[in-house]
Amino acid sequence: MRLNLLLSTVAAIGIAATSFAQAQSARDLNGPSRQQTQAQPAQTGEPIEVEIDQGVLRPFQIAVAPFSGQNGTSIADVLSGDLRRSGFFEPINPASFIETNLSLANAPNFPQWTQIGAQAVLYGSVTPRPDGRNDFGFRLYDPYRQCQLVSYNFTATPEQWRRIAHKIADVVYARMTGETGIFDTRIIYVAESGTELNRLSRLAIVDQDGYNPVFLTDGSEIILTPRFSSNPDEITYMALGEDYSRIYLYNLTTGRRESLGEFEGQAFAPRYSPDGSRVAFSIIRGGNTDVYVMNLGTRQLSRLTSDPGIDTSPSFSPDATRIVFNSDRTGTPRLYVMNADGSGQRPISRGGGSYTAPAWSPRGDLIAFTKSGGGQFGIGVMNIDGSGERMLSRSYFEEGPSWAPNGRYLMFSRQTRGGNTNLWMVDLSGRVIAQSGYQGRGSDPAWSPLLDESPNNLGVGQGADSCSS
Amino acid sequence: MMTASNMTRFALVGLVALSMAACAPRRPVTGVADGTGGPAIDNPAYPGPGNGGIDGGNIGSGAPGSEQDFVVNVGDRIYFDLDSYSVSPEAYPRLDAQAAWLARYPQITVRIEGNADERGTREYNLALGARRAESIRNYLIERGVSAGRIDTISFGKERPIAEGATEDSWARNRNGHTAIVSGAQ
Numbered sequence: 001m002r003l004n005l006l007l008s009t010v011a012a013i014g015i016a017a018t019s020f021a022q023a024q025s026a027r028d029l030n031g032p033s034r035q036q037t038q039a040q041p042a043q044t045g046e047p048i049e050v051e052i053d054q055g056v057l058r059p060f061q062i063a064v065a066p067f068s069g070q071n072g073t074s075i076a077d078v079l080s081g082d083l084r085r086s087g088f089f090e091p092i093n094p095a096s097f098i099e100t101n102l103s104l105a106n107a108p109n110f111p112q113w114t115q116i117g118a119q120a121v122l123y124g125s126v127t128p129r130p131d132g133r134n135d136f137g138f139r140l141y142d143p144y145r146q147c148q149l150v151s152y153n154f155t156a157t158p159e160q161w162r163r164i165a166h167k168i169a170d171v172v173y174a175r176m177t178g179e180t181g182i183f184d185t186r187i188i189y190v191a192e193s194g195t196e197l198n199r200l201s202r203l204a205i206v207d208q209d210g211y212n213p214v215f216l217t218d219g220s221e222i223i224l225t226p227r228f229s230s231n232p233d234e235i236t237y238m239a240l241g242e243d244y245s246r247i248y249l250y251n252l253t254t255g256r257r258e259s260l261g262e263f264e265g266q267a268f269a270p271r272y273s274p275d276g277s278r279v280a281f282s283i284i285r286g287g288n289t290d291v292y293v294m295n296l297g298t299r300q301l302s303r304l305t306s307d308p309g310i311d312t313s314p315s316f317s318p319d320a321t322r323i324v325f326n327s328d329r330t331g332t333p334r335l336y337v338m339n340a341d342g343s344g345q346r347p348i349s350r351g352g353g354s355y356t357a358p359a360w361s362p363r364g365d366l367i368a369f370t371k372s373g374g375g376q377f378g379i380g381v382m383n384i385d386g387s388g389e390r391m392l393s394r395s396y397f398e399e400g401p402s403w404a405p406n407g408r409y410l411m412f413s414r415q416t417r418g419g420n421t422n423l424w425m426v427d428l429s430g431r432v433i434a435q436s437g438y439q440g441r442g443s444d445p446a447w448s449p450l451l452d453e454s455p456n457n458l459g460v461g462q463g464a465d466s467c468s469s
Numbered sequence: 470m471m472t473a474s475n476m477t478r479f480a481l482v483g484l485v486a487l488s489m490a491a492c493a494p495r496r497p498v499t500g501v502a503d504g505t506g507g508p509a510i511d512n513p514a515y516p517g518p519g520n521g522g523i524d525g526g527n528i529g530s531g532a533p534g535s536e537q538d539f540v541v542n543v544g545d546r547i548y549f550d551l552d553s554y555s556v557s558p559e560a561y562p563r564l565d566a567q568a569a570w571l572a573r574y575p576q577i578t579v580r581i582e583g584n585a586d587e588r589g590t591r592e593y594n595l596a597l598g599a600r601r602a603e604s605i606r607n608y609l610i611e612r613g614v615s616a617g618r619i620d621t622i623s624f625g626k627e628r629p630i631a632e633g634a635t636e637d638s639w640a641r642n643r644n645g646h647t648a649i650v651s652g653a654q
Contacts, residue, residue: 196632222627224591240627243580243650266599266623269592282596284623287554287603289596310596326593333593356590370590377590396634399590415587418634444591 059090060176063118065102066094069126070134071161078165079122079172081209082183085425086173086409087432092118104137113143120149122172126161133157136164140172147467150175152458162211163451170450171458180406183208186448187411188226188235191215192421192441203237205252208447210437216250225269225400225444229276232448236260236270236279247281249296260294261301267292269312273320273340274362280304280314280323291325293340304342315360315367316340317384324348324358324367324384335369337384348386357400360384362449363407366428370399370412379412379426392430402446411436413443534574534654539647543570546630547605549643551586554600556608564605567647568612575618577652581605583623584630584646586639591625598623605645620650 064080066073076094083089098112102123113121124138137153152171154164163184170181191204191213203223206213217223217239226237233253239246247260247270260267265285272279273293280293290305291314305311309329316323321340326333327347335349335358349355353373360367366381371391378394379401398414408428415421421443423436436445531537539545544567547560556564571577583602585594602621610616631638 197629201627222624224595224625224627240624243622243648245622266595268595282592284596284599287600287606287621289599310593310600312596313590313592354593356593372589397587 059088060119061092061117062089062120062122062172063092063097063113063116064094065097065100065121065123067124067126067136067138068103070128070158072124072126075124075126075136075161075165075168078162078209079169081437082166082169083172085209085434085437086182087427087434088173088177092116104139107139107146107148108141108143110141110143110146113141118143120172120176122168124168126158128158129155134161136161136168138168138171140175142467145467148459149467150458152455154455162207166208167452170454174454175458179408180454181450182404182406182409182447184451185405186232186451187423187436187438187445188228188237188448189413189423189438189442189445190223190226192443203250204442206438208437210439213438213440216252223444227271227402227446228448229272230274230449231276232451234272234276235446236272238268238270247279249279261299263301269314271313271315273316274318275320280316282312282314291323291342293323302342304338305345311336313357315358317360318362318364322360322384324360326356326358326369335367335382335386348384349382349389350386351389359401359403359410361403361407362405366407368401368403368410370401379410381410381428390430392426392428393424393433398424400444404447405449409447411445411447413445415443532654534577536649536653539567539570539649539653543567545647546644548640549601549645551639551643552597553643554597554604556604564608565612568609568614571609571614571618574652578618578620578650580620580622580648580650581609582628582646582648583621584628584642584644585626586642587626587629587634588639589626595623595625598625601643601645605647 062083064076066076080091084091096116098115099109102108104125108121108123121141121143122138124136127135129135133155135153135155139151140149141147142149150171154167156164166183169183173179173181173183185208186205187208188205191202192199194200200219201223202219203216203226204213205216221239221241224238224240226235228235233251235250235252237248237250239248245266245268247267248257249260250257260270260279263283265283267281267283270279270281277297278293278295280291282289283292288308289310289312290303291311292301292303294301307329309327311325311327314323314325322337323340324335324337327336333354333356334347335355336345336347338345353371355369355371357370358367365384367384368379368381371378371380376394377397377399378391379398380389380391382389392410395414396417398412401410401412403410409425411423411425413421414424420441423438423442423445424433425436426433530541544563547556547563550557571579581602583598583600585598589597599621602623606619606621609619629642631641
C-alpha cells in the first residue's frame with residue numbers, strides 16, 4: 001500500500017512536470033503539442049489530468065470565467081468554491097483575466113490564458129428557452145494543448161442555477177481527476193445550539209457547500225446519527241426523548257416519518273444496506289448490545305451477533321455481503337468484519353487504542369473509523385483486512401467519519417476542548433483538511449449519494465473531447 | 470449530610486451565578502465621561518430593585534414517598550469510573566438506600582438512566598451507558614426490588630449534568646440516574 005502511494009506520488013509529479021514542460025514548448029512553438037501524457041483512467045474511462053492520490057504539490061490552476069446570462073457570475077462563484085474546497089484546484093482570481101468576452105460559439109484565445117498560468121479555462125452561458133427554462137452550457141479547454149476537455153448543456157428552471165453550478169463542478173472534477181464528482185450532494189447532520197447542559201439538537205440538511213440549511217425537527221428530541229439510504233430522499237436516524245429512544249425512517253420528499261419498530265430493548269446505530277432494503281442497527285437487551293438487521297420489506301428481524309460484548313456501529317460493504325462493526329468482546333473496542341448473515345466474525349484492526357464508528361467506503365476498498373488513545377481522537381482509514389492503517393486527522397475530539405459518494409473524502413464532527421462542535425472534511429491523503437462548507441455548529445454528518453446520476457453523454461453535440469484523441 | 474448530588478447542585482448554582490455575573494451588561498461610560506451624569510434611569514438594561522415584598526422560608530425536604538424525598542434524602546445518582554460499568558463500593562450505601570426506599574414505597578416504579586462522559590464516540594457511549602444502567606438495575610434487584618418496577622434507558626453522552634472539559638466534570642457525567650416514573654406522592 002505504502003509503495004503504491006509512493007508510486008502514484010512519483011507519477012503525479014511526473015505528470016505535473018510533463019505538463020509544464022509541454023506548456024513551455026506549446027508557447028515556444030506557438031502551436032499545440034499532441035504528445036500523450038495522461039495517466040491511465042482510474043474509474044470513468046477518461047484520461048485524467050490531475051492525480052489526486054497524493055503528491056499534488058500545487059493545486060491545478062483553473063480559470064472559471066463568469067458565465068454570461070442570468071446569475072452567471074454567481075454560478076462561476078459557486079463552481080469555483082466547489083473546486084477550491086476539493087483541494088485539487090486553485091481557481092485563478094478573475095481580476096487577472098485578459099480575455100473577458102468568452103462565448104460558447106468560440107474557443108478561448110489560448111495565449112491570453114496561458115499567459116496568466118491557467119491550466120484549464122471554464123466558461124459558459126445561461127440562455128432562456130421558450131419553455132421558461134434555461135440552458136446552462138459550458139466548455140472546458142486546455143489552453144496549453146489547445147483542445148477541449150469537455151462540454152455539456154444542462155437544462156433546468158432558472159431557480160435551479162445553484163444546483164446546476166454543482167453539477168458543472170462535478171463534470172469538471174470528473175474530467176480532470178477521473179473520479180466521480182461530489183458536489184451535487186447534500187449533508188444531513190445534527191444542528192446544535194444552546195449550552196452544554198441545555199443543548200438543542202435538530203435534524204438538519206444542507207447543500208454540500210453549506211447553502212440552504214433546513215431544520216427537519218423541532219428540537220423536542222435529541223437527534224443522533226442520521227444516515228442516507230442509497231436513495232438520497234430517504235434517511236434513518238435515532239432520536240432520544242425524555243423517556244424513550246427510537247429509530248426513525250424518514251422520507252425527505254414526502255415528509256413521511258415512521259418508527260423502525262418497537263423493540264424489546266433500546267435500538268440505535270441504524271445504517272442502511274447499500275440497496276436500501278435493509279437496516280442494520282444495534283439493540284440493547286439486559287445491558288448487552290448486539291447487531292441486528294431488519295428487512296424493511298418483510299419487517300423480519302435477524303440477530304447477527306450474540307456475544308456479551310458491546311457490538312455496534314454496523315456498516316455494510318457496498319456489495320452488501322459483509323458488515324464491519326465495532327466490538328469490545330476482548331476488552332478494548334476493535335473493528336470486526338462479518339458476513340452479512342453474521343457468520344465469520346473476525347477482528348481486523350491491529351493497533352492499540354479504541355476503534356469505533358467504522359464506515360465502509362462506497363468504493364469498497366477502505367474502512368474509515370474513529371480511533372482514540374493518548375488523550376486524543378482521530379479519523380483514519382484501513383484496508384478491509386485491517387492492513388495499511390493510516391490516520392488522516394487527529395485532535396482533542398473528533399468522531400463519526402462519513403464517506404463522500406466517490407470514496408475520496410470523509411466528513412466528520414470535531415469538537416474543540418470545552419468548545420463547539422463543527423463539521424470537518426479531509427481527503428484520503430490527509431492533506432486537504434478544512435471545515436466543511438457548512439460552518440455552523442453541528443455533528444454527525446452524513447454525506448448523500450449524488451442527487452442524480454452523472455450525465456453519460458458529455459461532450460455530445462458540443463464537440464467531442466479533443467484533448468483525449 | 471451533603472450528598473454528592475447536592476454538591477453537584479450547589480456547584481451548578483454557583484456556575485450559573487458566575488456566568489450571570491460575567492454576562493451582566495457594562496455600564497455605558499458616555500454619560501459619565503462628559504460629566505452629564507450616570508446612565509439614564511429609563512434604560513431597560515438597568516431594572517430597578519422592584520417594589521414587591523420578599524418573604525422567606527425553609528426549603529422542604531419533601532413529603533415521605535415523594536420524588537423530592539427520594540432525591541434529597543436518598544440520592545438519585547451514582548457515579549462510575551472511567552470506561553467502567555461496575556458499581557463501585559462507594560456507591561453501595563446509596564443504592565442500598567434506594568432499594569430500602571423503594572421497598573417502603575412498593576407502588577413506585579423507576580427508570581435507570583445510564584450516562585457517559587463526552588470522551589467517547591456517540592454510539593459506543595450509548596452501549597456503555599446501557600451497561601451502567603443495567604448494573605444499577607441488577608444491584609437493586611439483588612436488594613429485593615422487583616424487576617418489573619425498574620426500566621432502563623441509556624442516554625449515552627447526550628445528557629451531561631456537569632459542563633466543562635475537566636476530569637471532574639467527566640467524572641460526574643459518568644453516572645446512573647434513578648428517575649421516578651410513577652407512584653410517588
